Amino acid sequence: MELWLDASIDGQNDTNGFTRVWEGRAHDVAEVILDDYRAQEETLSLIGMVPWILVRCSDWTMIPLENLVAVSRGSGTRIAVAIANEIDLAGAAFALEHGVDAILITEDLWGAAREMAESREPSSDSSDSAPASITTAAITSIESGGVGERVCIDLIERLDDDEGIAIGSVVEVLCLVHGETIPSGYVPTRPFRVNAGAVHSYVLMADGSTRYLSELSAGENVAIISSDGSRRSATIGRLKIERRPFLLVRYLSGDSEGNIIAQQAETVRLITPSGGQISITDAAAGDEISVLCDRRMRHMGLALEGRMVEK
Numbered sequence: 001m002e003l004w005l006d007a008s009i010d011g012q013n014d015t016n017g018f019t020r021v022w023e024g025r026a027h028d029v030a031e032v033i034l035d036d037y038r039a040q041e042e043t044l045s046l047i048g049m050v051p052w053i054l055v056r057c058s059d060w061t062m063i064p065l066e067n068l069v070a071v072s073r074g075s076g077t078r079i080a081v082a083i084a085n086e087i088d089l090a091g092a093a094f095a096l097e098h099g100v101d102a103i104l105i106t107e108d109l110w111g112a113a114r115e116m117a118e119s120r121e122p123s124s125d126s127s128d129s130a131p132a133s134i135t136t137a138a139i140t141s142i143e144s145g146g147v148g149e150r151v152c153i154d155l156i157e158r159l160d161d162d163e164g165i166a167i168g169s170v171v172e173v174l175c176l177v178h179g180e181t182i183p184s185g186y187v188p189t190r191p192f193r194v195n196a197g198a199v200h201s202y203v204l205m206a207d208g209s210t211r212y213l214s215e216l217s218a219g220e221n222v223a224i225i226s227s228d229g230s231r232r233s234a235t236i237g238r239l240k241i242e243r244r245p246f247l248l249v250r251y252l253s254g255d256s257e258g259n260i261i262a263q264q265a266e267t268v269r270l271i272t273p274s275g276g277q278i279s280i281t282d283a284a285a286g287d288e289i290s291v292l293c294d295r296r297m298r299h300m301g302l303a304l305e306g307r308m309v310e311k
Contacts, residue, residue, distance in 0.1 A: 001093060001117045002102035003110070004080060017114065022054070022104055029054050029080070040064045048075040054104060056082045062091050069095045080104055089116045132208075132294035134229040136273045137173060137253035139287045142280075145246030145261040149199045151213040152240040153222065158191040159234075162226050162275050165194045166204035166292040167213070173258035174202060174292045175251065176225055176271035184267055192237070195268045198246060198261040204292065206233035213239075227275045227290050247280055253291050 002019035025031070028051040032043045035058035044067070046053055055068065068079050080102035081092050086109055093099045093116045105113050153165065159179030166174035177197065180190040196203065199214040206221035216222075221233045249270075250259045262268050262280055269277040270289045278287060 001099060001120055002080070003113050003117060004102050004104040006082065006104050006106050017110065019102065026052075028052055031056065033058060034064055035059065040067065043068060044071055047072050047077045050077055052078050052080055052102075054080045054082065062095065065092065065100070066095050069098055069100060073098070078102065083109065083113070086112045089113055093117065093120050132292050134176075134225070134227065134290055135253050135293045136288050137175070137251040137256075137258065137291040139249060139251045139283055139285055139289060140257075141250045141285055142283060143248050145198070145248035145264075147243060147245050148261075149241050150244040150246070150263045151196045151199055151201075151216070152242075153194045153196045153203075153213075153216065153236060154190075154238040154240060155192045155194075155222075155234045156237040157234055159194070159224065162271065162277075163224050164226075164271050165196060165222055166225055167194075167196050167201050167262075168258050168260045168291075169198075169201055170256075170258040171202045171210055172294060173251070173253050173256045174204060174294075175249075175258065175260050176227065176290045176292065177260070177262065178269040178271050178277040180267055182267075182269060182277065187267065195263055195265065197263070199241065201260065206231075225292065227271050227273065249280060249283065251289060251291065253293060256293060258291065 004020045004022050005018040007021045008024040030046050030050045031054040032039065034040060034043060034055050043053060065081060072079050078101035081100050082104040083089055083092055089112055092103055099120055103113055159181055161181050164176040164178040167177045168174040177194055180193045180195060183189055196213055201213045202210045203213055203216065204223045205211055206223050216236060216239055218236050218238055220236050222236060224232045224234045245264045246261045247264045248259060248261050264281065266279045266281045268280045270280060270283065271277050273288055273290050
């Protein structure tokens, strides 16, 4: 982490040890004032377009800074933040475990900032990580999941057999929920539909980010995944939300524990490692299902190196 001296403030003379002396402007730095949501959106739009963004907060807040750190990973843009109070140094240095790339300070904060910079371990970029992969999980239990809001994802195209969407309560191990392409004696097929699960669940998007089912809307693109790991993109045409009874399915892949809360209906099926599928109402402890394993943490749906525990 670099330490910059804010020489735009009068009385800053000792430049020894500082990476850069900031005098108010530089050709490679875009300086922004972050004071509301609109300013955050404008700042986010600069990521990937400029080498550095220098952030000044009118009222120190952590969440916008975490958002900038998350989006900037692997973009080529680095984040610097102006710090006026010693108590805010740790928040900037360790935001999302990664921290900002530079801190702009006055001389009186030099000692504390240097100590903070030296204590921070180098962080890895999520773009260097192994990609998410399809693995096998064993169901450990199935129990009642209560009654709540269930989301069906209706696409503007049909799914093939062996295709589904990665969904679940634990982002580290999302299970593959099969499309409604299998005939039933009681209802016709809905080959454009995935009965996805409870509104709180994660869903994998086409760009590799995750969203909550409650956040989705028509026109957005989700990832369609097969049991062999192949992917394609499909556009949402409609979300159908209704109150339904649920089953809570818990499963284990290695030392990663996950679960999905899905509608208690025989038309809800999970993809299996053989390329087949099993109805959630027929599944039992010991049955194997396919899951998408990704051990990275997430912020704003974006993958970052770091550990996150969900149960």
